[in-house]
Amino acid sequence: MDKLSLKSAMRILITGSNGFLGQKLVDKLTSEGSAVIIATSKSPNRNPNTIGYTFVQSDLTDAQSLEKLLVEQQPTHIIHTAAMTSVEACENNPEECEAMNVTLVAHIAACCREQDIHLTFLSTDFVFDGTAGPYHEADTPKPCNNYGLSKWKAEQAILHSGCKAAILRTILVYGHIQDPNRSNFVLWVKAKLSENTVITVVEDQWRMPTWVDDLADASILAATKNAMGIYHISSDTLMSILEIAQAVANFWNLDSSYIKPISAAAIGQATNRPRKTGFIIRKAKDELGFQPTALATSFQEIEKQLALYNNV
Structure with a gap:
């Protein structure tokens, strides 16, 4: 991957900085050290790393709060990771989903257009219905749930806003950050199998899982290059969810007999995933x-990170 050549003149605002990707971005950007980093989230800062950046607690769905933040911090770049990402929450709370995933994004894009700020926006493979994967960027989205629909509508709002923006779609993000309260599929499987707990894992859904460090690097590359357009960011190996779980068991020498296959239909995901x-x-x-x-290489790095932070 190209060197992450941050420039000292860059002022990067990370939204959703308490989230999984948000925390990883803060950690990577502050360790590089040349750009000014501003992190923002609706709740108080949960990142154990508090050095090298400014944290501002703010509810960006409030238009005045967003505009105030941009006036005060004067970012040259925004990496927008904040979103409602739970499929169930988006189905059960469509108005909240629309406000967070669409209306806010449209407002950010308009502000970026007016203030000449470059926007990097995180989207999802769920803009597709999964009947014709793997997908090119130019393939026509066809979401099968409200979450995917909201992200597709957000993409359209950005593209029609006229702002300078890179849209990064990604898939099944996994990895490790310092905050022990943030988990993901790989760490969940590892934890459950370490406790000899039986888990059921879908056998008939296929993804290209994305290491959070790779996604953070891609986000930073998009910002530093002032990239424009849609980009697909993931690994390059298609695996079933079951195969990913089995890879976790194999790498950490855990008993894979505790992994029980189940169909998507059996857990109500035949049509909404x-x-x-x-x-x-x-x-x-x-x-x-x-x-x-590569998946195995990322697992090696995750093991080093777990050991470093004593969070095994």
Whole structure:
């Protein structure tokens, strides 16, 4: 991957900084040290790392709060990770989903257009219905749930706003951050199998899982290059969810007999989750210099991170 060549003149605002990707971005950007980093979230700062950046607690769905933050902090770049990401929450609370995932994004894009701020926006493979994966960036979205629909509507709002923006779609993000309260599929499987707990894992859905460190690097590359357009960011290996769980068991020498396969239909996901997504990531490789990390290599790095922070 290209070196993350941050410039001292860059002022990068990270929204959703308490989230999984948000915390990883803060950690990577502050360790690099040359740009000014501003982190914002609706709740108080939960990142154990508090050095090297400014944290501002703010509810960005309030238009005045967003505009006040931009006036005070004067970002040159925004990496917008804040979102309602639970499929169930988006189905059960459509108005809240619309406000967070669409209206807010449209407002941010308008502000970016007016103030000449570059926007990097995080989207999802769930803009597709999973009937024709792996997908190119130019393939026509067809969401099968409200979460995917909201992200697709947000993409459209950005593209129609006229702002300078990179839209990064990604898939099944996993990895490790210092905050022990943030988990993900890989760490969940590892934890449950370490306790000899039986888990059921879907066997007939396929994804290209994305290491959070790779996604953070891609987000920073998009910002530093002032990239524009849609980019697919993921690994380049298509696996079933079951195969990912089995890979976790194999790497950490855990008993895979505790993993019980189940069909998507059996847990009510036959029609409201894409069956097979996956991305063709050539554009991201060619234009951003993105290179995905192999699953086993990422597990090796996660093991080092777990040991470093005594969070095994």
